Amino acid sequence: MNDFDLSRKNFLKLAGIFGAGSALPACARKSFLTPMEEAAPPLGIETFSASVCSLCPAGCGVRVRLIDGLAVGVSGVLDHQVNQGTLCPKGSALLQELYHPDRLRFAQVRSGARAKGSWKNVPWEEALKLVAAKLRPGAFDAVTFSRLRDVGLESLTALGGRVLHFGFAPGEPPLDAHLAMNGGALSCDPAGARLVVSFGDDWLQTQSSHVETQRLWGRLRASIPRAQIVSVAPRFSVTAGKGDSWIPARPGTDGYVALAVARQLLKTGRHERGGRGLDALARAVEPFTFERAAELTGAPEQSLRVLAEKFASQRPAVALGSRCAPAWSQMAVHSLNALCGGLGAYFRASPQEARPAPDSSKLSSVVLIDRVNPVFTAPRAWRAALEKADFVVAVTPYMTETAEYADVVLPCRTPLEQLHASENTLLSGGTTVNFAERSVKPLYDTKDAGEIFLALGRGGDYGDYAKTKAAGWHKRLTSPPAGPVDYAPLASALKDASQPAPKDKDFPLELCVFTPLAFSRGEGAHLPYLQSLAGVQTSEQWETWAEIHPDTAKACGVEDGRKARILSPAGKIEVKARVLSSAMPGVVSVPFGLGHTSYGRWAKGVGANPMELAESFDGARVRMEPV
Known part of the structure; x- marks a missing residue:
């Protein structure tokens, strides 16, 4: 077309091109709009x-x-x-x-200070020899993903170190409760339930299998009679928005709701019999009346009474929780499954899911980090721990915040x-x-994680990897139902049940950290497609936002869409304020997944990490102010 030939068809073409560019953040527009250097190859x-x-x-x-x-x-x-x-x-x-x-293409060795030094590419043989000399059986810790069960894990275990499983609490079931009350890890399928209640868990976003969860939702909605879905949480989440009702509860207090419901069921005798320690539990929950639970959680007392009636009348009922909560709270929620016939939805999971979690204060002097990024999830604790270590090796496809603290990086x-x-x-x-x-x-000079660990165990011999990849896979293909429940651990734990954080005039608000599906496990910010899907409820992308109630925002002097600062005794971050009537008063909800200082060009420097405020997903005291 000539300079003035702007037909409707051509105008719409141009509008589409420039509209796409304007929708991108400044950091991505240049590369997005740069013409290709080479023509596309023929098909x-x-x-x-x-x-x-x-x-x-x-x-x-x-x-x-x-x-x-x-x-x-x-x-x-x-x-x-x-x-x-x-x-x-x-x-x-x-x-x-x-x-x-920005994928890692070669094995690298650091020179200079941790997190500040420079990197040198080295041959695999040199890198493996250096690492193998440090990994003595029984003398190192290996930190890996707690639910990843592959040949890499089998090979890593065979190296002889202490294997610690770094889970991601919002996406994990209440494993501490399962171990204490059922003696093993459990998996849940609530498809046959008439009532599904999630406690502090946005399970449509955080479940480990997203596609299975969506199918489950469809089955629950299509069931006759249709299953009731309730969310007890501080944030009006995706699960709360799509469910039948939402009971707002202060961050970290949903366990008190479960205790009040359990007390009512036990007092009225409308519960399942069986299990050990039931009398002890009845005595332990006596102080947790509806009035007391409403005071502790901020939830309406009448909503708690209605919820208890639903648990009593709609069977089987399933209570879902996450590992974010303290052990007593996890057990309080899980007890409702036993009291209301929900244990039939639970099955024994793999024994590997019950492995110990790492305590950063008790790490060995030699640490191997396998495809996890604990420095991003718990910054202060893990920075301090890795600074003290004598030798750190990271297995990762990207230079992450954790890999920056390594002495050797092995690209997988x-x-x-x-x-x-x-x-x-x-x-x-x-x-x-x-x-x-x-x-x-x-594409590059990289290796499978399992290949790396086998090579470390055999001094660099990779020849048997293809044969070894199938070794150990004689696991059972079906799982038996969960065994009898023991209420005694819950009754004992309630003696020391934690109270909500006391009010603080300097930090009057409570922080709720949530995880969008795009950033589940704290990963995904390095991929532009996932960045664009982060805020499914607010249409936010490429930046960290904070959801706050209009009354709370007014008291803080914060305006919708404007920059704001969130401060805690531990740190501060800057966010975009989103004033929403659906937010719980007195609570600031911030997504987790952005705020990287490493992890590639599309993650580094984008947004803020709320874990810099407190290394807990619920209940930290904060204040908010305009920037």
């Missing part, structure tokens, strides 16, 4: 490959479309037991993970480049075992 030979997504613990089957061996598209495997042809946003971002320009491959042999627990309680070959040739 070559099309093939397909099967793989497994490991960006979350679900283990979804992935169908990879390849052109001349290059991955160009992903979709779900129709007959895969986990995802049945669908993918969540993380699975859809697999190509961005594969082709990310992304899901489409690696061999897969993993066990995954289904919501139904069963187990699926995935085996898959590489979909694409590795």
Whole structure:
């Protein structure tokens, strides 16, 4: 067209181009609008490959479309037991993970101070020799992802160190309660429940298997009679918004709601019999009346009474919690499953899910960090711990905040480049075992995590890796129901049950940290597609926001859409204020996942990390002020 030929068709084309650019943050516009340096290659030979997504613990089957061996598209495997042809946003971002320009391409050794030094590329043989000399059996700690059960974990365990599982509390079931009251880790499938109540858990966003959770939601909504879904939480979350009712409760206090409900069930005799320690529990919960629970939680007393009646009359009822809460609170919530016939929805999970969590204050002097980023999740504690360590090695595809503290970084491959042999627990309680070959040739000089650990154990000999990847996979394919419940640990724990944080005139608000699906496990900010999906309820993206009630905002002098500062005794962050009538008064809700100081060009320097305010997801005292 000439300079003045602006037909409606051409105008809309131009509007689409420039509209797309203006919607992006400044940090991304330049690269987005820069013309390609080379023309796209002609269409070559099309093939397909099967793989497994490991960006979350679900283990979804992935169908990879390849052109001349290059991955160009992903979709779900129709007959895969986990995802049945669908993918969540993380699975859809697999190509961005594969082709990310800031992936580590070589093994590296640090020179200079931790988190401040420079890096030198070294041959694999040199890096492995250096690490192997430090990893003596029984003399090092290996920190890995608590629900990742693959050949890498089997190989890591075989090295002989103490294996510590770094879980992500919002996405984990209340494991402490399961271990104490049932003697083992449990998996839950509430598909047959008439009532599902989540306590402090936005389970539509945080469950470990997102696609299974969405199917579960559909089954609950289609059931006859339709299941009731209730959320007890400080934030009007995705689960609360899509459910039947929301009971607002101050951060970290939902356990008191569970105790008040349990007390009412026991006093009226409307509970399931059986289990050990029931009389002791009845005595222990006596002080937790509806009035007392309403005072502690800020929840309306009448709402608590209605909830107790639902638990009494709508059976089976399932109570869902997370590992964010202290052990007594986890057990209080889990006790409702036993009292109301919900234990039938629980099944024994893999024994590997019951492994110990790391205590950063008690780490060995030699630490191996496997594909986790604890310095981002708990900054102060883990910075201090790794500063004191004599030797740290990180296995990761990216330079993360934790890897910055390592002496040696060993780059591992992304899901489409690696061999897969993993066990995954289904919501139904069963187990699926995935085996898959590489979909694409590795792009860089990297190795599978399992290959790295086997090489460390054998001085660099990789020859038997293909044979070893299937070793140890004789796990059971079905799970028995959960065993009898023991209420005695809960009754004992209530003697020392923590109280909500006292009021503080200098820090009058309470902090609620939540995790969007895009950043589950605290990961995903390095991928532009996931950045664009962060705020599904507020349409926020590429920055950290804070949700606050209009009355609270007015008292703080904060305006909607303007920059604000959140301060705690431990630190401060800057956010974009979002004034919402759905927010709970006196509570500031901030998403977790942004605020990286490393992790690639699309994550570094974007947003703020609320864990700098307090290394707890609920209940820290803060104040908010305009910038």
